Amino acid sequence: MVEATMHVTLGFLTASLLALVIIPLIHDRAVRLTLRRINAAMPLSIEEIQTEKDQLRAEFAMSTRRRVRRIFRRRFEREMQAVGE
Secondary structure, three states, X not given: OXXXXXXXXXXXXXXXXXXXXXXXXXXXXXXXHHHHHHHHHOOOOHHHHHHHHHHHHHHHHHHHHHHXXXXXXXXXXXXXXXXXX
16 A cells, blocks of 8 residues: 555655746747747838828728719719619
8 A cells, every 4th residue: 555655745746846847938839939920910110000000091082982973973873863764
């Protein structure tokens, strides 16, 4: 009984020691990958930030223009139908 308890304890201590060696390696890798992902997502310069803003403005302007053209086209079609009746 004592021998079995000693084997279980020795196994537990060996696993704990192994975990203490491996966990910092896994943690360091996770930190490194997370920092790499964060840095990749952040713009590098003011010019890149300005470029992204300009791109968003251009996309908004184009979508607004499409909506306005669609409204005018429908209004024109309704007027043409009213004239034809």
